[in-house]
Amino acid sequence: xxxxxxxxxxxxxxxxxxxxxxxxxxxxxxxxxxxxxxxxxxxxxxxxxxxxxxxxxxxxxxxxxxxxxxxxxxxxxxxxxxxxxxxxxxxxxxxxxxxxxxxxxxxxxxxxxxxxxxxxxxxxxxxxxxxxxxxxxxxxxxxxxxxxxxxxxxxxxxxxxxxxxxxxxxxxxxxxxxxxxxxxxxxxxxxxxxxxxxxxxxxxxxxxxxxxxxxxxxxxxxxxxxxxxxxxxxxxxxxxxxxxxxxxxxxxxxxxxxxxxxxxxxxxxxxxxxxxxxxxxxxxxxxxxxxxxxxxxxxxxxxxxxxxxxxxxxxxxxxxxxxxxxxxxxxxxxxxxxxxxxxxxxxxxxxxxxxxxxxxxxxxxxxxxxxxxxxxxxxxxxxxxxxxxxxxxxxxxxxxxxxxxxxxxxxxxxxxxxxxxxxxxx
Ligand code: TRP
Numbered sequence: 001x002x003x004x005x006x007x008x009x010x011x012x013x014x015x016x017x018x019x020x021x022x023x024x025x026x027x028x029x030x031x032x033x034x035x036x037x038x039x040x041x042x043x044x045x046x047x048x049x050x051x052x053x054x055x056x057x058x059x060x061x062x063x064x065x066x067x068x069x070x071x072x073x074x075x076x077x078x079x080x081x082x083x084x085x086x087x088x089x090x091x092x093x094x095x096x097x098x099x100x101x102x103x104x105x106x107x108x109x110x111x112x113x114x115x116x117x118x119x120x121x122x123x124x125x126x127x128x129x130x131x132x133x134x135x136x137x138x139x140x141x142x143x144x145x146x147x148x149x150x151x152x153x154x155x156x157x158x159x160x161x162x163x164x165x166x167x168x169x170x171x172x173x174x175x176x177x178x179x180x181x182x183x184x185x186x187x188x189x190x191x192x193x194x195x196x197x198x199x200x201x202x203x204x205x206x207x208x209x210x211x212x213x214x215x216x217x218x219x220x221x222x223x224x225x226x227x228x229x230x231x232x233x234x235x236x237x238x239x240x241x242x243x244x245x246x247x248x249x250x251x252x253x254x255x256x257x258x259x260x261x262x263x264x265x266x267x268x269x270x271x272x273x274x275x276x277x278x279x280x281x282x283x284x285x286x287x288x289x290x291x292x293x294x295x296x297x298x299x300x301x302x303x304x305x306x307x308x309x310x311x312x313x314x315x316x317x318x319x320x321x322x323x324x325x326x327x328x329x330x331x332x333x334x335x336x337x338x339x340x341x342x343x344x345x346x347x348x349x350x351x352x353x354x355x356x357x358x359x360x361x362x363x364x365x366x367x368x369x370x371x372x373x374x375x376x377x378x379x380x381x382x383x384x385x386x387x388x389x390x391x392x393x394x395x396x397x398x399x400x401x402x403x404x405x406x407x408x409x410x411x412x413x414x415x416x417x418x419x420x421x422x423x424x425x426x
Contacts, residue, residue: 007151019204235271
């Protein structure tokens, strides 16, 4: 059975908080340890520009979010970890998808509608006031992120479900109009992670300004925990654990045994001050090691950048050839491109001369060589070219092996040409 691909991104417009950790980063890292999945995680920095026009904040957030994933132990040999803007294919795909997206679909986007509603409520004449084309088309950029890597499963919060559905719609239209190149993704929503409350008891979110930064100092962490809302019940009075933000947070970090024990303590009337201090101890004991690692990484951003660059190379090995296929499907082709099957399928009007056939064959070969360019680049960039040539050929041969009949013939042609071109290195 082929592996499923899990993909998720985090917008680089703020400091990672406990809600991001429990809701997105922790489950994603767990999935990346699971051999049944291929995983792609990225910094959605072009998404940040939609809402945040403070360059220092966007840049700082990218550093923090990158360091956070690594500090929490993401294994970048297993997962592909990259920055959206290092993959130009994504923005190229955004345009192709923009041309496959009806405006009406975007009119229905929650993020856009929320702005329109706010303008209407404020009595503004122009309901589109302050809406950029970036905000309006935001779901298309997100669709490109997802479709570029043929992702199957997208772990997201509830607010993002609509965007995954839009990605499916857009992919379906492309597949129908051109060629079925895109995998239709599904959202995966973890209900329990939706319940992470912030300082004021509402869902923890940047937009409510009620977050606890994941790697603030122990001192700040204690201060923030002390600010979490409680009711007015005094020490000794029984408290409702299930209605308490403090208890919810505790149970998200503690073991099931500790949680049951704490549940009991609430019923027995633990003082809020003591409950807070227990929550602080629990958080701090789990966060102190990754916090130290985070601080190290924030002081060594060069090595974080190197990791992102390696991730970008890995991601582009997939995205560049795929983008080429997408472009070709839509008719953006080298002038000499001849579709492989037209040589065999097209009704033969007139016998072609040997010369003509040779010309066509040469054009076809050139087009295939262009498609294979990322592979040739890998070989020419390698120190040991012979070794890399061998590796590239083996990978391609495996790919051919797995294909169905019709696609196999096409891929076999590519393999043959690849082998001929790389023969010089062996
Ligand atoms: N829009 C998402 C958010 O704000 C972040 C994001 C961008 C994303 N591209 C994505 C999430 C692709 C999943 C898949 O949370």
